[in-house]
Amino acid sequence: MTWWGLVLLVILADTAGNLCLARGMRRGTVAVVALGVVCMTVSFSAFATLLSRHDLSLVLPATAAGYVLNTLGAVGVLKERVTSRRWLGTALIGLGVALVSLTA
Amino acid sequence: MRPEALLSSSNLGAAVGLRTAALLAAIVALEVVGNGCLSRGMRQVGPVVGAVLTPPRLMALAGRIGTNPWVVVGVAALLGYFVCYLTALSRLDLSYVLPMAASSYLLTSGVAWAVLGERISPLRWLGTGLIAVGLVFVQTSTLASRAPKPEASP
Numbered sequence: 001m002t003w004w005g006l007v008l009l010v011i012l013a014d015t016a017g018n019l020c021l022a023r024g025m026r027r028g029t030v031a032v033v034a035l036g037v038v039c040m041t042v043s044f045s046a047f048a049t050l051l052s053r054h055d056l057s058l059v060l061p062a063t064a065a066g067y068v069l070n071t072l073g074a075v076g077v078l079k080e081r082v083t084s085r086r087w088l089g090t091a092l093i094g095l096g097v098a099l100v101s102l103t104a
Numbered sequence: 105m106r107p108e109a110l111l112s113s114s115n116l117g118a119a120v121g122l123r124t125a126a127l128l129a130a131i132v133a134l135e136v137v138g139n140g141c142l143s144r145g146m147r148q149v150g151p152v153v154g155a156v157l158t159p160p161r162l163m164a165l166a167g168r169i170g171t172n173p174w175v176v177v178g179v180a181a182l183l184g185y186f187v188c189y190l191t192a193l194s195r196l197d198l199s200y201v202l203p204m205a206a207s208s209y210l211l212t213s214g215v216a217w218a219v220l221g222e223r224i225s226p227l228r229w230l231g232t233g234l235i236a237v238g239l240v241f242v243q244t245s246t247l248a249s250r251a252p253k254p255e256a257s258p
Contacts, residue, residue: 044182048142048169052152056143057216057224057232061209064235067242083248089241092234099231 003054003104006046011066013043054104061100068094124196128204131188135208138181140215145174202243206236 020036023029050059071090074080082090146152149168169175192201213232216222 048146048175049152051143052146052149055216055222055224056139056220057213057222057228059143060139060212061228061232061235064209064239067239071242083245085241085248086245089238089243089245092238092241094238096231096234096236096238099234100228101231103225103228103231 003050006050007059007062007065009046010043010050010063011069013039013046015066015070017043058100058104062097064093065097068097124200127188127192127196128200131185131192132204132208132211134181134185134188136211136215138178138185139212140178140219141174141181142178143216144220145169145172145176145178148172148174199244199247202246203240205243206239209236209239 017036017039020032020039024032024034024036047059047063050062068090071082071086075082146169149165149172152165189201209232213224213229217224
């Protein structure tokens with residue numbers, strides 16, 4: 001799998017895992033908690049695969065792209081109102097990830 | 105707590121108590137050390153590529169990864185980090201917990217440079233710094249949105 005494919009897998013599987021764990025723990029659903037653990041394991045495996053090929057100082061900052069997707073998801077999917085402070089932070093993170101990616 | 109106040113955390117220990125400060129320090133340390141160990145271990149294992157993933161090779165690869173001491177220590181540290189982080193999220197004021205993530209990006213790159221011997225270009229440092237600053241903004245706005253509205257409190 002390619003660089004961005006793996007980075008995306010780390011981010012999406014982690015987000016899905018967090019949602020499953022939070023929901024499963026609150027409602028006491030074992031199956032949902034188990035699904036959350038599976039998602040976390042997938043995310044971690046993709047992260048370890050990236051680390052087998054690239055520098056830690058490249059891989060970890062790249063996964064911060066998750067915060068950008070998070071904000072876009074909040075606006076696009078959940079129709080949340082996002083403060084200008086959060087937009088500014090999201091833009092800075094996006095710019096930072098772009099700059100770090102240039103050094104890949 | 106006003107977001108601006110988060111940035112001046114020089115008296116963090118006195119403000120939030122020694123126990124809390126120790127937990128926060130442990131979280132950051134476990135994450136940074138865990139990632140550093142995992143990175144070193146996976147580099148020793150060698151590049152994992154798609155072509156490797158036939159069943160017999162996958163088993164051999166899993167064996168190599170699972171028996172690498174750096175990977176084992178790294179995974180243990182990251183599991184410890186996860187447990188401590190969840191504990192902190194449930195017990196502590198989020199205004200201490202969330203902005204902490206920003207520092208771990210810079211510290212991790214610091215460890216990668218100083219201990220793992222990675223060569224980090226000025227551009228990569230700049231990008232990492234922007235991510236850390238951006239994260240403080242994102243996390244403090246998360247706090248602001250969760251804070252109770254003034255008119256809601258009697």
